[in-house]
Amino acid sequence: MPDNIRKSIIKLQEKLRRESKPANIPFEDFIIQTGKNPPRILRNIFQLFHDMIHYYVGGGFNEYPNDPESINYIHYDTGKLFVEDSDHPFFADRLLANRLVTLADSLHSGAVRNKMLVFVGPPGSGKSTFLTNLLRQMENFVQTDDGAMYETVWQIDVEKFGLPYIPNIIDWEAIGFKNGNEPKLGEAEESVLKPQNKFLVIPCPSHDHPIVQIPKEFRRDLLNEIITDTEFKKILFHRKEYEWVFNDSPCPVCSSLFRALESRMSPAEILSMLYARRYEFSRKLGEGVSVYNPGDKVIKDPLGNPELQKWIDTLFRSSNEVKYTYSRMAKTNNGIFAIMDVKSNNIERVINIHGIISDGIHKVECYEEHINSMFVALVNPEDMDVINDEKSFTDRVIKIPIPYIRDYTTEVAIYHNAYGGILDRYFLPHVLTSFAKVIVASRLMWDSGAVREWIEDAEIYSKFCDRDLLLLKMEIYSGNIPFWLTEKDVKRLDRIRRRNIIMQGNDEGRSGVSGRDSLEVFNSFFSRFRGRQYLINIQDVVNFCASEPKIKDKIPDGFLDSLVNMYDYVILQEIKESMFYYNQEQIHNDIFNYLFAINNDIGNEVECPFTHDRFSVSEDYFSTTEKRLLGEKATIAEREKFRNDTLRRYVAKTIHEGTSVKKMINTAHFQELLRMYNQNLKENVLDPFISNDNFRRAIKDFGTEAFNKYDRRIVDEVQFLIKNLKFKFNYTEQGAKQICIYAIDRQLADKFNSET
Numbered sequence: 001m002p003d004n005i006r007k008s009i010i011k012l013q014e015k016l017r018r019e020s021k022p023a024n025i026p027f028e029d030f031i032i033q034t035g036k037n038p039p040r041i042l043r044n045i046f047q048l049f050h051d052m053i054h055y056y057v058g059g060g061f062n063e064y065p066n067d068p069e070s071i072n073y074i075h076y077d078t079g080k081l082f083v084e085d086s087d088h089p090f091f092a093d094r095l096l097a098n099r100l101v102t103l104a105d106s107l108h109s110g111a112v113r114n115k116m117l118v119f120v121g122p123p124g125s126g127k128s129t130f131l132t133n134l135l136r137q138m139e140n141f142v143q144t145d146d147g148a149m150y151e152t153v154w155q156i157d158v159e160k161f162g163l164p165y166i167p168n169i170i171d172w173e174a175i176g177f178k179n180g181n182e183p184k185l186g187e188a189e190e191s192v193l194k195p196q197n198k199f200l201v202i203p204c205p206s207h208d209h210p211i212v213q214i215p216k217e218f219r220r221d222l223l224n225e226i227i228t229d230t231e232f233k234k235i236l237f238h239r240k241e242y243e244w245v246f247n248d249s250p251c252p253v254c255s256s257l258f259r260a261l262e263s264r265m266s267p268a269e270i271l272s273m274l275y276a277r278r279y280e281f282s283r284k285l286g287e288g289v290s291v292y293n294p295g296d297k298v299i300k301d302p303l304g305n306p307e308l309q310k311w312i313d314t315l316f317r318s319s320n321e322v323k324y325t326y327s328r329m330a331k332t333n334n335g336i337f338a339i340m341d342v343k344s345n346n347i348e349r350v351i352n353i354h355g356i357i358s359d360g361i362h363k364v365e366c367y368e369e370h371i372n373s374m375f376v377a378l379v380n381p382e383d384m385d386v387i388n389d390e391k392s393f394t395d396r397v398i399k400i401p402i403p404y405i406r407d408y409t410t411e412v413a414i415y416h417n418a419y420g421g422i423l424d425r426y427f428l429p430h431v432l433t434s435f436a437k438v439i440v441a442s443r444l445m446w447d448s449g450a451v452r453e454w455i456e457d458a459e460i461y462s463k464f465c466d467r468d469l470l471l472l473k474m475e476i477y478s479g480n481i482p483f484w485l486t487e488k489d490v491k492r493l494d495r496i497r498r499r500n501i502i503m504q505g506n507d508e509g510r511s512g513v514s515g516r517d518s519l520e521v522f523n524s525f526f527s528r529f530r531g532r533q534y535l536i537n538i539q540d541v542v543n544f545c546a547s548e549p550k551i552k553d554k555i556p557d558g559f560l561d562s563l564v565n566m567y568d569y570v571i572l573q574e575i576k577e578s579m580f581y582y583n584q585e586q587i588h589n590d591i592f593n594y595l596f597a598i599n600n601d602i603g604n605e606v607e608c609p610f611t612h613d614r615f616s617v618s619e620d621y622f623s624t625t626e627k628r629l630l631g632e633k634a635t636i637a638e639r640e641k642f643r644n645d646t647l648r649r650y651v652a653k654t655i656h657e658g659t660s661v662k663k664m665i666n667t668a669h670f671q672e673l674l675r676m677y678n679q680n681l682k683e684n685v686l687d688p689f690i691s692n693d694n695f696r697r698a699i700k701d702f703g704t705e706a707f708n709k710y711d712r713r714i715v716d717e718v719q720f721l722i723k724n725l726k727f728k729f730n731y732t733e734q735g736a737k738q739i740c741i742y743a744i745d746r747q748l749a750d751k752f753n754s755e756t
C-alpha cells in the first residue's frame, strides 16, 4: 500500500476513534460526577429544553434598563436557535421570542408537566420550519457538554451467570478491525456485540435517567450525602421542578431486570453492572426526538430486540423474567414527541397522547410505561376542533401562537436574510421599514381595545399617526416607546397596559399577507425599483402597495397616507437635529460663553475658561445670543433685564455649584438656559427650508464645483447638515441630498408647523 494512502487511513482511524462514543460510565463514577455538578446532571427533558433555549438565545437585551414599568418584554436574539447554519431559517418576532423564553422558564419550574404544547399557526407562517429548527438544535445541544443528558445502560457480567462469554456473532478480525477499532454500529447490533464479550449490554429502551434506578426510598439520603452545594440541595429537595428525581420509576424493562438480578446477587453486585451513558437524540433514528407526519401509520405493536431477548433468556434461564419489550413512545421518553399537523393518522396520535398525559401511564401489552416526554403538536387554526371539542383536553394544552410576523423589525430581517445585506444600499433610511409596516398592518387587528384604553385622545397624533394607531402599536411590539408620544401618554403606559397590549398580540398575525406571500411581494417590489437612479423612497412604497393586489385590500383605508405622514414627521426631526445650531455641543458652548461674557464689560476681548473660545464682548454679541435664548422679538429692555437677572443668579449660586464643566451643565440654571435655547431653536431652525431658494439650489449643487459659489453661511449650513445626516442618521450623501430636496419640495416644515 502506498505510504500516502496508509497515512490517510491511519488519520481516518484516529478521527473515527475520536468521534466514537465516550465509554459507559460506571454508576459509582456517575454518582461522583453528580455530586460535583448536580444541576447539569440531574435534568429531565423540560429542564433540558429550558437550558437549551437559554444556551442559544442568551439573556436578551433590554433597551430601557431603568424603566420601572418594564414587563421584561425584551429583545432576544433567536438567530443561533433558528437562523444560523440552517438551510431554511425561521424568524421569530419579538412577541414569539418572549413567549418562548417564558414557556421555557415555566417548563423548567415544573409548573406545566403533563401538558401538550400546541403551536398554532396559519398556513405560510413557517411553523414546520420553526419546529424542524428547534428540534435540530435540540439534537445539537445534547451533543455539547452544556447539554449532556444521561441514560441507563446495563452491562451484565455473564460470568456471574455461569456463562463463559457471549459468542461472537460477527468476526471482527475477518472484516479487518482490531478490538477497540470497530466502526460505529446501529443501535440494535451494538447492544449485543461488544468486543470483550464478557458483558451483555442492555440499554434501557425508555432512556431512564440513571438516578431512577436507585430505589426511591434511598435516593434522598444518597443525594444528600454526595452533593456538597447546600444552596442547590435546598432547591433539589423542595422545588417542584425536581420532584421527578424522587418520584419517577424505572421502566418495565429496567424494573424486571433489577428484580431478576436481585434474586441472584447482592445489591453491590447489581450496582456494579449499572452504567450511565450519554443520551443522544436522533430524529433520524427516532431516539429522543420523533416527528410524526399525518401519513405515518400508527404502530401499536410493541417493539423488541429478538437477538438481545435470546441472550437475556439464556442468561436467566427463563423466557418470562425479563421481557425486552417497549412501545414507540418509550423511544422518546425523556425526549420530544412531535406531531406535524393534526390531520388523518395524527388525530389518533393526539388522542392517544391525551390519554397518556391524563394518566401519566402508557399500557404496552400487560406492562405500564410511565411516559415523561415533551409532547408537541403543530396545528392549523382550523384543525383545533380535535382539541377544543373536549374540555378535559383543553385543560391539558398550552397554546402558543406561531402567527405571521407582527413586529416590523423582524419582517425587515427576513428581507435582509433573503438578499444577504445588499438591501440598504438601495433604500433611503426608514423606507424598507415602511414597506414592512404595510405588511405588518395587514396582519394586526385594526381596532385594538388595549391601545384605545391607553390613548385617551388619539386626535393629537393625527398629523402623523394613523387613525387606528397601528403605527403606534407596531412600535410597542418592536420594543420602542416612540419619541413623539406625549409625556402623559408615556406615563400612562404602565405595566398593566403594556401587558394588555402584548397579550392582545397573541390573537394577531392569523390573517393578512402570509409569510410566504410577503417575501414574494417584496421580491417584485424590489426588482421593480432597484434599477432607478435614486434611492428607493417612501413614494415608491406607497405607489406599489396601493396597486399590488396581494396588499391593497388588506390594509385599512388611509393607512398609506399616514405612513407617509409618519415618515415625513420622522425625517423632519432628523433634519432639524442636523441643522447647524441644533447641535448640543454648540449650544453648550454658546451658553458657557454667555455666562462668562455677562461677567465682563462691553468692549473686552475675552477667552472663556470653559470652552477656550476667544471673542469680543459687544452689543452685537449680546443681541445675537440673547435672541437665541429669548426669541427674535425680545426688546432691548427685556434683554437687559434678562442679562442682569442671569448675572445675579449666576454670581449668587450657579458659580458655586458649577465647579467643573460637567457640574456646571448639571446646575438648574444651566439646564433652564438650555431649555430656553432649544425651545427657540426648534421654532426657527427650519427657516432656510421654508423660503430660501438659494438653500435648495445649494443642496442640489452639493458635491459639485457650483456649490462653492454660494455665500459662506449657506455653504457652512449645508455642509453641516449633510454631514450630520450621514453620521447621525446613516444617510449616504446621495440619500441626504434626496431627503432635503424632498423636505423642501413637499414643504414639510409648513406641514408640521404647529408641532414645532
Ligand SMILES: [Zn+2]
Pocket: 152, 204, 205, 206, 207, 208, 250, 251, 252, 253, 254, 255
Ligand atoms: Zn429502563
